Structure formats: structure tokens, C-alpha cells
Amino acid sequence: MATLGLIDYPDASPEVRAVYDDIMATRKTDWINNFWKALAHHPATLRRTWASVKEIMAPGALDAVTKEMIYLAVSATNQCGYCIASHTAAARKAGMSDAMLAELMAVVGMANETNRLASGYQVEIDERFLTKRP
Amino acid sequence: MATLGLIDYPDASPEVRAVYDDIMATRKTDWINNFWKALAHHPATLRRTWASVKEIMAPGALDAVTKEMIYLAVSATNQCGYCIASHTAAARKAGMSDAMLAELMAVVGMANETNRLASGYQVEIDERFLTKRP
Amino acid sequence: MATLGLIDYPDASPEVRAVYDDIMATRKTDWINNFWKALAHHPATLRRTWASVKEIMAPGALDAVTKEMIYLAVSATNQCGYCIASHTAAARKAGMSDAMLAELMAVVGMANETNRLASGYQVEIDERFLTKRP
Amino acid sequence: MATLGLIDYPDASPEVRAVYDDIMATRKTDWINNFWKALAHHPATLRRTWASVKEIMAPGALDAVTKEMIYLAVSATNQCGYCIASHTAAARKAGMSDAMLAELMAVVGMANETNRLASGYQVEIDERFLTKRP
Amino acid sequence: MATLGLIDYPDASPEVRAVYDDIMATRKTDWINNFWKALAHHPATLRRTWASVKEIMAPGALDAVTKEMIYLAVSATNQCGYCIASHTAAARKAGMSDAMLAELMAVVGMANETNRLASGYQVEIDERFLTKRP
Amino acid sequence: MATLGLIDYPDASPEVRAVYDDIMATRKTDWINNFWKALAHHPATLRRTWASVKEIMAPGALDAVTKEMIYLAVSATNQCGYCIASHTAAARKAGMSDAMLAELMAVVGMANETNRLASGYQVEIDERFLTKRP
DSSP: OOTTOOOOGGGOOHHHHHHHHHHHHHHTOSOOOHHHHHHTTSHHHHHHHHHHHHHHHSOSSSOHHHHHHHHHHHHHHHTOHHHHHHHHHHHHHTTOOHHHHHHHHHHHHHHHHHHHHHHHTTOOOOHHHHOOOO | OOTTOOOOGGGOOHHHHHHHHHHHHHHTOSOOOHHHHHHTTSHHHHHHHHHHHHHHHSOSSSOHHHHHHHHHHHHHHHTOHHHHHHHHHHHHHTTOOHHHHHHHHHHHHHHHHHHHHHHHTTOOOOHHHHOOOO | OOTTOOOOGGGOOHHHHHHHHHHHHHHTOSOOOHHHHHHTTSHHHHHHHHHHHHHHHSOSSSOHHHHHHHHHHHHHHHTOHHHHHHHHHHHHHTTOOHHHHHHHHHHHHHHHHHHHHHHHTTOOOOHHHHOOOO | OOTTOOOOGGGOOHHHHHHHHHHHHHHTOSOOOHHHHHHTTSHHHHHHHHHHHHHHHSOSSSOHHHHHHHHHHHHHHHTOHHHHHHHHHHHHHTTOOHHHHHHHHHHHHHHHHHHHHHHHTTOOOOHHHHOOOO | OOTTOOOOGGGOOHHHHHHHHHHHHHHTOSOOOHHHHHHTTSHHHHHHHHHHHHHHHSOSSSOHHHHHHHHHHHHHHHTOHHHHHHHHHHHHHTTOOHHHHHHHHHHHHHHHHHHHHHHHTTOOOOHHHHOOOO | OOTTOOOOGGGOOHHHHHHHHHHHHHHTOSOOOHHHHHHTTSHHHHHHHHHHHHHHHSOSSSOHHHHHHHHHHHHHHHTOHHHHHHHHHHHHHTTOOHHHHHHHHHHHHHHHHHHHHHHHTTOOOOHHHHOOOO
């Protein structure tokens, strides 16, 4: 029921197909998930969002599975159902085991708890944490 | 200005000191940050929270720096000022470089963006993402 | 499955019917959506919430479609499924085109991204933004 | 640095003073906190917001201290600095002890943790929780 | 469709069964809800989470129904579908009436509104709210 | 105290200066606010973020002031202090009056309230809102 519907490959314009092709080539897969098919109604958003995701998620100082786990940690914190489902799959594909998933969720849960304790108790930031680095 | 004030080591009860001692020993440091000094007004919360953090943050299927980066990713998503400051410091201590920090923040930012695009466009979860594993 | 169930017009008390009548008259429609039917179990909440919505959403310094788009932007940020569905419909009725929807979502996504970059990097507010106006 | 500045009693219009007077009378106090002074720039918002708060926070099926604690729980979850400070004060005035504050924060922290575990693990709602009541 | 599936009692290890038994004994019930069955894939998380919930939710300075209502207030603020469903049921079992539920939701709604007004208007914290207690 | 410090124009690399120049030219201003100076430590993030903001915020189906108000609505909902301050300034520059600001905040507040009422009462989406468009 995506707001504007989903655009499948056969129905896509050449501009949209070019993005779909790059997504499949980059991810070494033969299908496009609904997120991109929904964005395809606004090709500028599709193109820009994919270009950013592609650049950001490429291995660099952090490897692919770490990046996917951070993505999943954010999605679980925001409680985005679609994103949790898709990035759990992506993280698994990148190498996340069940044990890694469980430890990830434990950290996410704990961080969400202590974030509220720190704010709720109005804890001031320690001087040491404020020091600007040279 | 923590709601109930901060309890320093010399003013702490033996029960609180025991937790402070374990924090310093575990973290190989000689000071206690304000978060714990604020919780110390309710020793049961101090004890339980530290025990959970200690267990969850110990290296396991995920190493220490990855866990600290996930903690920071959650804190940045929730925009908890105290937590961002303290866990940026903790992640650095565990080995996060400036480049790793920058890539972490890029992923956090992107995930927060696409979380809203997925929800805002009412994208339904792909059948493939729903398959229960055997 | 609304917690307290939904109250349809024929089953409503005169107090609730009066609110339903005003909703339909104000919106120039002949039906009541589930949100109000759920609130109807607590007439004081129904009456107060509708009175506030009616006053706030009336055209003033901002026109109706702009107000509905802001409502939708908030709902997408909070990822409230019901609210996204109902306010997408309301914004369309008020004149939001597909192109406007797509640009709205692009802004919502970007704002959610830079909100976390600003907080995550602990950026201090510029002096110029703090100046109190005379 | 409130965006539009703060309006003190001597500078307020009769319409705004009437609200200020009702706030002070209802709360049995002789001052107005900054929140209302900021809203005073838009008298319709000031009037409507105060009328809603006054009605909602009056003792009913829930007593005053319980309502203030719920307000504080929401504010801590949202990490609203102003609101945590003002509603901690309000809850204390209504009778919240240090022990009650500590238990409140413990529940808030835990709920924020398990909210993410439930969402992160994609737990489906139990049939028993879905049953509509007769 | 819980990410790792659900573990029912007959399929559970002795370690997991021990936690299940304690949950049922503590809650005076004969079934386990899906949340715990999902966590059971990582026994350390199951054990620690249950131990924390059991300790935090036990009546103390706050009674059981107040604690459950605070839990529900947080879950409604975070819009966690599973948690709203399960804690509405838990709060009812602890004594929350329909009228209490309605007043709770009214406070939750109002607090979420004024949290944004306070932040959106950039209201500075009143001096009186900052005073550290002796 | 930005995590990695702030990079002023004279200290910036040619790559960073090129972005700064484009920001100033696009915005018809002669200064750079702290947000960009913080991102400048990671030129790829600076470049990509600015390119996206520039593209998204350019007038299209929505005009500049509407886009800035939506940005502000998201920032107020997320309670991002830096973003509220900077986008209040940007929206004013684009033409937002005090009356428009006040109506914007009223909508933001109300939307945050009803989002929680809809979720908290577990309201199911109306059939009419689900209909896929042809």
C-alpha cells in the first residue's frame, strides 16, 4: 500500500531502470526491494538517495557488516518496521550471525535505557568529556 | 545540577563504593563519571544498571569498539547530549579513529533519513524479508 | 482492535454525536474516521481534542494545505502509521499533489539526517542564532 | 533566548494576564514559569494550551501526583530538558519523594529498553493481546 | 515472524525453562508471551532482562498499577505496538480501569505536545528549576 | 565543543573551501555556520550533505519558506537544539513571520499529541485510507 504505489522494473522509465540496474549490480542481487520501488515515483529522490546510500555503505574505515549493524541499531531505536526487516536481512548477508544480532540488540536496548536515565536525572556533562582536542 | 545531586566517592556508602570500585577496576581508570554519581542516590538502580552494562559491553561475538560505536549510534539517534559526549570518549578509548567516527555518523544520519522515507511512503515489507527461518 | 473499541454514530451518546456532527460539517464529509471513534469512549478527550484540532487547523497565517503538510511531516518523523495514512489523505484533499508529497518527504528525510549529524557531532549553536530580538 | 522572547506580567495584555492569573490561582503560586511567558506571544496558543493542561491535570480517576509522574515519564523519554526540569519540580510539589522519583526513572529506563528489544526482534503481538473486548 | 523465531516451553533448554517458570510464578499465570519467547534465543539476554523487569516492577515506593501505567505511557510515547498491547493488558490486570486509561492517554498526549512547544520555542529553564538541593 | 572541532575558512583545504564558497553563494551570505564547519573534518560527508541539502531545499513544487518550515517542524519534533535555532533563522530569512511561526508550532504540538493518542489507543487504519490508487 505504499502511498504512491510501487514501480516494477518493466514499468520503469530508463532513468529509474538505470538506478535499479546499479542497485542490483552493486548488491550482486537480481531483485529490487519495495523501498526503492516506492521512491521511484520521484526519480530525483530515488537517484540521490541511492547515490548517498551507495557511497556511505561502501567499506572504508568501517567494514560492511559493522555499517549494516549500525544501520540496524538506528532502525531498532526508531522502531521502523520496514527498516528493521530489510537491514536485518542486509546485515545477515554481510556476515552478522545470530550471536552478533543478539549482542547488537542487547547494546541497543541498554543504550536506550541509559539515555533516558542520563536525561531523566538531568546529569551534567563531565568536564573531561568537554575538553576540546588540540 | 543532576536532580538528586552527585555522590562523590568519599561521601558514598560501602554499597555504592563497591560499585564504584568495580567500575574503575573494569574500566582500568581512576575516576567515576557523573552518570554513576547521579544513580548512586538509588543504590539498587546503580548496582543493577552497572551489572547490566558490564555484562552487555564485555567483548563477545562483537568486540569492544563495535559495541561502543553501536552505543554511540543509538545516543546520536536519540540526541542524548550526555550520552553522546560520554560514549564518544568511550569509543575513542576503545579504538575509534576520527575516520571511523565520521563514517559512523554518516551511517547514523542516512539511517535516520531512510527510516522516515520508508515510513512516510508507507512501504510494505517485502515478502522475502518476512520469511521465517526454519 | 482499538483498545476500547470504536463507537459508531448510531451507538453514540448525544454528547458524542454533537462532536461527530461538527467534524462532518467542518470537513464537509459524511463519515467519521476511526481516530475519533476510539476517543469517543472518553467524551471529554473527544471534545477537547476536536476543539483543539479544529482551531489549530483552520486557515490563518498558514493555509490549509501547508498545515496538513506540517502535520504529515511530524507524523512521518514519529513514524505513526495511522497518522501518516490519515494525514496523507487529508493533505491530498487540501490540495497536495504527488510532486508536493515527494518534496515534503525529501525534506523530512533530510531534516532527520542533519538533526542527528548536528547532535552527533556535538555542534554548538552559533552566536548569531542566539541573539535575542529586541 | 526563547524564540520570541518572554512576556512578563507587567508587559502582558489583559487577555494574557487573565491566563496568568488563572495559572497562579489554580497552582496556588505567585509566579509564572518561562513556558507560559514564551507562549504568550500567541495568545490563542497560550489560552488553549493552558485550558487543556488545566483540564487534563485536574485530579480524576488518577490523582495529581500520578499524573505529574506520567508527564515526567514522557518528558524523560523524549529527553526534553525544559520539561524534565519543570515537571520534576511539579511532581515533587504534588508529593513525589526521592524514592518515587528513582523508581519512576527505573521504569522509564526499562520500558525504553524493552520497547527496542520488542521492535528490534520483530516480535508479533500475542493473540491474547488482540482480543477485542465485548 | 520474530527475527529468530519463538521458543515454546517444550522446546526450551533447562536454563530457559527456569526463567519461564519464574515468569509464570511471579505473574501468577500459566503462559509466556511472545516477547520472552523471542529473547529466549539468547539466554543471557532473557535472564538479565527478566531479572531487571522483575526487580523494577515489584511494588515499592510506587504500587504495581502505577508502574504499569508509567510503562504504558513510555510505550505510547515511543509508539511501540507490541509494548502498548502487552502493557495495556498488564496495566488492566493490575487494576487500571477504562477511565484511568483514558486519563493516562490524555496526559501522554498533552506531554508530547508541550514537550515540542517548549523545545520548539527554545524556552530556557527557569532559575528556580535549576537550584541544586542541599 | 564540536567533537572534531570547527574548521574556519582560512584553515580549510581547497576541497572544503569550494563547498563553503558554494554555500555562501547559494545562500547569498558571507558566513558559514558551525554545522558545516564541523562536517568539514570529513570532506566526503560535507560535500554529499551540502549537495543533498542544496538540491532538496531549492524551490520546486514547494516554495522555500514552506520547505524551511517543514524542516523546522521536524527539528522541533526531534527536539534538536542546534537545528531549531538554525532553521528558525533560515525560515525567518525565507519569509516566516511571527504569526506563521506560532501557527507552525501549534500544528507541531497537536500532531505530536494526536500521534500518541492514535498509537496509544491502538487505532486501526480506516479501510478508506488503505485503498491503493489506480
